Amino acid sequence: MHPDHVLHHGGCHCGRVRFEVxxxxxxxxxxxxxxxxxxxxxxxxxxxATRFRLVAGAEHLSEYTFNTGxxxxxxxxxxxxxxxxxPRSNPDGxxxxxxxxxAGTVASVRETPFDDTQxxxxxxxxxxxxxx
Numbered sequence: 001m002h003p004d005h006v007l008h009h010g011g012c013h014c015g016r017v018r019f020e021v022x023x024x025x026x027x028x029x030x031x032x033x034x035x036x037x038x039x040x041x042x043x044x045x046x047x048x049a050t051r052f053r054l055v056a057g058a059e060h061l062s063e064y065t066f067n068t069g070x071x072x073x074x075x076x077x078x079x080x081x082x083x084x085x086x087p088r089s090n091p092d093g094x095x096x097x098x099x100x101x102x103a104g105t106v107a108s109v110r111e112t113p114f115d116d117t118q119x120x121x122x123x124x125x126x127x128x129x130x131x132x
Contacts, residue, residue, distance in 0.1 A: 012076035017057030025107040043098040052094040
């Protein structure tokens with residue numbers, strides 16, 4: 001594990017879906033205003049697949065895709081919460097919902113806005129946060 005990282009645990013509301021993610025204790029998150037992120041309140045922490053592990057609940061996950069079909073929005077079929085998904089911007093990684101991390105390992109969260117109406121400019125502005 002990277003010396004600046006901790007092992008965060010998280011999951012959905014009902015607890016059936018559980019995961020672990022290796023990331024800094026001081027999280028740089030992305031707040032997107034696209035239609036699905038705005039409606040679900042998703043707060044993004046994008047990590048490489050090697051730093052994410054589904055611990056329990058694969059059988060409870062449902063998947064939703066739209067538009068390009070690249071992003072794989074996964075949510076608990078029991079409680080409806082989306083604790084992580086496969087992002088369009090990094091289809092080989094995972095995008096964890098910071099709001100679904102358990103208390104105790106997150107020291108702070110700094111949010112950077114992502115304006116979906118200005119996608120190219122926003123992607124350039126947050127590139128250093130993705131897979132950080």
